[in-house]
Amino acid sequence: MPWAEALITSKAAGQEVAEEGRVLAYVDALHEALTLALELDPKVFVLGQGVNDPRGMFGVTTDLYKKFGEDRVFDTPLSEEGLTGICAGAALNGTRPVYLHNRPDFLLLTFNQLVSHASKFHYIDNGQNNVPMVVWSAIGRGWGSGSQHSQAIQGFLLGVPGLKIIMPSTPYDAKGLMLAAIADNNPVLIFDHRWNMKAKGVVPEGIYHIPIGKGVYRRRGEDLTIVGTSHTLALALEAMEDLDKEGISADVIDLRTLKPLDEEIIFESLKKTGKILIVDTGPAMAGVCAEIGCLVAEKGFHDLRGPVRRIGLPDSPIPAGFTLEQYYFPDKDRIAKVIREMVSGA
Amino acid sequence: MPWAEALITSKAAGQEVAEEGRVLAYVDALHEALTLALELDPKVFVLGQGVNDPRGMFGVTTDLYKKFGEDRVFDTPLSEEGLTGICAGAALNGTRPVYLHNRPDFLLLTFNQLVSHASKFHYIDNGQNNVPMVVWSAIGRGWGSGSQHSQAIQGFLLGVPGLKIIMPSTPYDAKGLMLAAIADNNPVLIFDHRWNMKAKGVVPEGIYHIPIGKGVYRRRGEDLTIVGTSHTLALALEAMEDLDKEGISADVIDLRTLKPLDEEIIFESLKKTGKILIVDTGPAMAGVCAEIGCLVAEKGFHDLRGPVRRIGLPDSPIPAGFTLEQYYFPDKDRIAKVIREMVSGA
Amino acid sequence: MIRYPYNELEFTFSSSPDETYEADFLIGLYRSMLRIRMIQEAIESRYHEDEMKTPIHLVIGQEATSVGVCAALRTTDQVYSSHRTQGNYLAKGGSLKGMMSELYCRLNGCAGSRGGSMHLLDKSVGYAGSSAIVGGSVPIATGAAFGAQYLKKDQINVVFFGDAATEEGAIWESINFAALKSLPVLYICENNFYSVCSSMEVRQPKVDIYKKAGAFGVNSCRIDGTQVLNVYEATREAVKIARSGGGPTFIESVAYRWRGHGGAGDDSASGYRDPEEVKAWQKFCPIDGLYKDLMKKNLFDETRNSSMKKEIQDEIEEAFQHAINSPNPEEKDLSTYVYSD
Amino acid sequence: MIRYPYNELEFTFSSSPDETYEADFLIGLYRSMLRIRMIQEAIESRYHEDEMKTPIHLVIGQEATSVGVCAALRTTDQVYSSHRTQGNYLAKGGSLKGMMSELYCRLNGCAGSRGGSMHLLDKSVGYAGSSAIVGGSVPIATGAAFGAQYLKKDQINVVFFGDAATEEGAIWESINFAALKSLPVLYICENNFYSVCSSMEVRQPKVDIYKKAGAFGVNSCRIDGTQVLNVYEATREAVKIARSGGGPTFIESVAYRWRGHGGAGDDSASGYRDPEEVKAWQKFCPIDGLYKDLMKKNLFDETRNSSMKKEIQDEIEEAFQHAINSPNPEEKDLSTYVYSD
Numbered sequence A, B: 001m002p003w004a005e006a007l008i009t010s011k012a013a014g015q016e017v018a019e020e021g022r023v024l025a026y027v028d029a030l031h032e033a034l035t036l037a038l039e040l041d042p043k044v045f046v047l048g049q050g051v052n053d054p055r056g057m058f059g060v061t062t063d064l065y066k067k068f069g070e071d072r073v074f075d076t077p078l079s080e081e082g083l084t085g086i087c088a089g090a091a092l093n094g095t096r097p098v099y100l101h102n103r104p105d106f107l108l109l110t111f112n113q114l115v116s117h118a119s120k121f122h123y124i125d126n127g128q129n130n131v132p133m134v135v136w137s138a139i140g141r142g143w144g145s146g147s148q149h150s151q152a153i154q155g156f157l158l159g160v161p162g163l164k165i166i167m168p169s170t171p172y173d174a175k176g177l178m179l180a181a182i183a184d185n186n187p188v189l190i191f192d193h194r195w196n197m198k199a200k201g202v203v204p205e206g207i208y209h210i211p212i213g214k215g216v217y218r219r220r221g222e223d224l225t226i227v228g229t230s231h232t233l234a235l236a237l238e239a240m241e242d243l244d245k246e247g248i249s250a251d252v253i254d255l256r257t258l259k260p261l262d263e264e265i266i267f268e269s270l271k272k273t274g275k276i277l278i279v280d281t282g283p284a285m286a287g288v289c290a291e292i293g294c295l296v297a298e299k300g301f302h303d304l305r306g307p308v309r310r311i312g313l314p315d316s317p318i319p320a321g322f323t324l325e326q327y328y329f330p331d332k333d334r335i336a337k338v339i340r341e342m343v344s345g346a
Numbered sequence C, D: 001m002i003r004y005p006y007n008e009l010e011f012t013f014s015s016s017p018d019e020t021y022e023a024d025f026l027i028g029l030y031r032s033m034l035r036i037r038m039i040q041e042a043i044e045s046r047y048h049e050d051e052m053k054t055p056i057h058l059v060i061g062q063e064a065t066s067v068g069v070c071a072a073l074r075t076t077d078q079v080y081s082s083h084r085t086q087g088n089y090l091a092k093g094g095s096l097k098g099m100m101s102e103l104y105c106r107l108n109g110c111a112g113s114r115g116g117s118m119h120l121l122d123k124s125v126g127y128a129g130s131s132a133i134v135g136g137s138v139p140i141a142t143g144a145a146f147g148a149q150y151l152k153k154d155q156i157n158v159v160f161f162g163d164a165a166t167e168e169g170a171i172w173e174s175i176n177f178a179a180l181k182s183l184p185v186l187y188i189c190e191n192n193f194y195s196v197c198s199s200m201e202v203r204q205p206k207v208d209i210y211k212k213a214g215a216f217g218v219n220s221c222r223i224d225g226t227q228v229l230n231v232y233e234a235t236r237e238a239v240k241i242a243r244s245g246g247g248p249t250f251i252e253s254v255a256y257r258w259r260g261h262g263g264a265g266d267d268s269a270s271g272y273r274d275p276e277e278v279k280a281w282q283k284f285c286p287i288d289g290l291y292k293d294l295m296k297k298n299l300f301d302e303t304r305n306s307s308m309k310k311e312i313q314d315e316i317e318e319a320f321q322h323a324i325n326s327p328n329p330e331e332k333d334l335s336t337y338v339y340s341d
């Protein structure tokens, strides 16, 4: 069963949703967000290799073209760089493209348009133009995705001015942030995680926005602060569930957006706990973990009562085989181990 | 006089070289390195848009093709992505390409080949293949280079496993590191800075290598540690010359290579000074500064006696006009100001 | 050695010699080319002062392409450029004062001094922008055309780029998409045989650029880019097709760059091309050519020519003064417009 | 609806019917295709066990392209692939055991379990590697050809890719370079009309892929990819040209993918293509076709066919056992070969 579907499905099957309200799977929340955006605004269109597949981009776009027509929801040639520029041009000319990719790896083909064009026009054009476009992709993992199909590249892009970067971890946020991204007048990147796609959660009907640039506490505690996003944050929450029994508690902050970054919530929590662990789905080096770690050492230094720690991917390519993968990716146990070290001051 | 040539020239004219030996300009040191490599190894070839220009890539490649023939030194079509892959393929098949670009901005076109291919083959192919290639580019600045011609992107690439990244700041290192890069069996990126090109320094004749991954002290002192590379490090050294008179002294570490990073020298100095300022030619956010800042907060925390500080580019695109540019780029005075704050503990 | 002789070129489209034009229209074309030339020369003559701190890419010798194309467009049609912006911008009607202020890096430059010569902008006349990355604006213009089609705007989008831009893959990605969707976009490839100092020989095999576009499924032709009426007619045809939903056209317009790639003056002496080649092409001056035609047809005379030149000269002087006397940006202007509200 | 009927295709090259071949050669081609088919089917039949934890892209229906091309190559010539590796790898002589161990993610897999199905490798037979990024290996193979030319190796480099890869700009950058430098490289475009579930219709206008390559200055042709001898002859011709310094050839080989894009089984029922289309193409089975030919010419018989199948079946079974019984990698294997000494 390719793409680790089995694992994702079985995990989702065991999930209980505590809050009250309508429960949706992550992927369905995304689907609903796109549906609502397409209904609301005729300027919105959805494109990408595979959006009109029977399986519809993991389910995110299934059958949308049947409802909105192939003018508004369409498959594309395999021309990621060109199409990113085409989206930027269409956005400059009054539309709101939402461009979907199966994998962030494919965005590496588009850095010229993304970094040197889409994100800079508003500035170069002295505010006279803007580029309201969304680029979405799903971080891969497992089943031999390997080094060319499971890269998480948000860290490469964090230093690019003019971009916004979103990484939800719950169905509720996935929907609200997708809608906020489509409504935003800047190029916005959304990285969802393949392994979050079947997670369930309460999702209100209708249109609502999650503010871009605002983190949220997922747990409150005393011993340390854990910050991160997306799937790795979910792992950290699982780790904290285990550690609860050992009497360890933490503020767990889901940043939800990486750029702009909610510095306030990080410093607020750090002031209390004095210790911080940063987790990310991407390389530990020079990316999200590094930025937040440095930020804290710079502006939160006097609150720090122990070394900053980070958990991301090691500085080696991602192996394809499942045995090697298990050693490669951090899991809740490895996260728990680091937390224990931090709390014991080892 | 385009490309800030005037400024670069005038600065170089005032420069005195203290050490003894043969003095060469930075650009001539690079030219000599390429000449020696081409002489030494018939597998080495040099390519890039403009290498056979009369002006020869700022002078780095001037007339090399006359000596070595157009089979070994040649201009290329304007196809950066394709040619990066072509270099990787040629390297896999036994040659040693040295691919030159006028600007790092153009590397943004090549991330797919650089990040997902060249740097990963050795790993994916389980050690059976390697990719000995060098990609060189000169960071631009001034004279309206603007947001698409003066980006310094080393930070985007620092988290990419399998790459090596070199950023020299002296003619001596520029030559020795170019030779080391060409001799290396991995894809190596070299970022030189346009504003270093006319700087002079003592450069031995013949072949020598600077080890990739080793930093060096440029100044020794007590009050703080300054680490960085390339042109911004030169500015920091100028700042320290001024601050000398105020009784402030610093260890100034020229890392020379960013990947692998010489952690040892950083921690050695930090242990003594307790304070660290990181400078870089690229965005302060999520790049070189962030990585080193986080590293120090992680592994050098107990030596830190004050907040980490970083100086890089602000999180906005680079303006073209010279007035705005002056506000945008850090200069020695702004660096000095931060150092004073750090020393006074403000 | 003359590597690229004019008379060895084959063109696949030319204006019909029987077509008659209003005198005013022809004089307008002449004036527009002359004006661009004079502006370019004025910039060139003051560039050494080092006050225009921006890389310039002069269009002297290639004026007919800018003028011929834009004459066939409406104000509401949009033009995108590469780094070689100035001719395109002026032909589309971009404000000269705005441009000069931008070259002088002034606050009231057409891009507020964030862009410089490579990023001119005048939305009021449909000059939509440019990219300093070769080929970079081709996908953008293609996307703008998609936007126009999607929103059912009656609008053509046009992108100018050089011969070397056709070596960038993203151009072919764009052309494929434009052909697939029958987009109202015009690809104007200004083939001047050189990319900085690299001749076509070291960059492309001996094939015709416009034929590549043809194989990708778009109408395409090669025209004499020193003849403004050829450019005009080829564009008019392309515009007609695009407006009626017939999709994109690729026009390879061949004309020679008389000056160096960037900066002021010719740089042929440095050796990458034969100064004789420059001279040979200067015989095919788009402006002189049309002037002689007008004179032959008695549509114009020397007195009108002199007063026209005087008028343009005054306009140029005024624009320079405007720029030089305009304020520089301040530190607070640095960080605006990073994000749009 | 049959969107892409076999009999509406025009081919520009076919093997001469008068050409005579050694019986052993023809039987060898047959065996090679049959073997690939049987291996694919064996993998498919066990894929549901979830022990081959790697995405597979079966080549059933397209075997003739792999086999015909590789039959015209020497062991020292090199082959690169896209994600759809298996047919290319096996036809070039790649170790079956090495491949099966790689599919089972074992330490002794041909890429040590770092690659999986999309990154097979067997340098000993000139199978040089692949990329899971569509189009990614085209520049690589072009560069390998440049390396061969530069080092004066007598070596052809060949790259297989799909129709969708021709939508990636870097392919055209590569082809331009190959034409410019007359590189000894063969571009084998396996056109099966689909990119995952997207048909050509939504990706390219109605133009012929091989003609684009022609316009870029390389020899090009379109062949019937269900006829192994056509593939063989087209490749032989291309190899001859390349070996004598005549430069690259682009071969568009048309054949249908009988199975889904990835994984086991056909997925036509999901609606993106008509199951009738699959059935229609199954009438043009490259293996059956050659088998019937061989029988007609009395070069082969059922007994030999059965024993051949048995032999292959045994080899397959042995390879599976080899893989299943091989050790998994350990943690220490994770971080080797990030850098080369």
Ligand SMILES: Cc1ncc(C[n+]2csc(CCOP(=O)(O)OP(=O)(O)O)c2C)c(N)n1
Pocket (backbone or CB within 6 Å): B049, B078, B080, B102, B106, B109, C083, C084, C132, C133, C134, C161, C162, C163, C164, C165, C166, C190, C192, C194, C195, C196, C261
């Ligand atoms: C992607 C990229 N590579 C290289 C450059 C450097 N460069 C600027 S202009 C130019 C020449 C382009 O030639 P062409 O497209 O023929 O236009 P022309 O200058 O002749 O009008 C080059 C190579 C660039 N700006 N962008």
Ligand SMILES: Cc1ncc(C[n+]2csc(CCOP(=O)(O)OP(=O)(O)O)c2C)c(N)n1
Pocket (backbone or CB within 6 Å): A049, A078, A080, A102, A106, A109, D083, D084, D132, D133, D134, D135, D161, D162, D163, D164, D165, D166, D190, D192, D194, D195, D196, D261
């Ligand atoms: C750059 C890139 N974009 C998207 C994908 C996802 N993808 C994998 S295979 C494939 C289909 C490619 O179709 P084609 O090139 O025709 O080859 P085929 O699968 O038909 O053999 C796609 C879209 C990818 N791997 N790389």
Ligand SMILES: [Mg+2]
Pocket (backbone or CB within 6 Å): C162, C163, C164, C190, C191, C192, C193, C194, C195, C196
């Ligand atoms: Mg040109």
Ligand SMILES: [Mg+2]
Pocket (backbone or CB within 6 Å): D162, D163, D164, D190, D191, D192, D193, D194, D195, D196
């Ligand atoms: Mg296909």
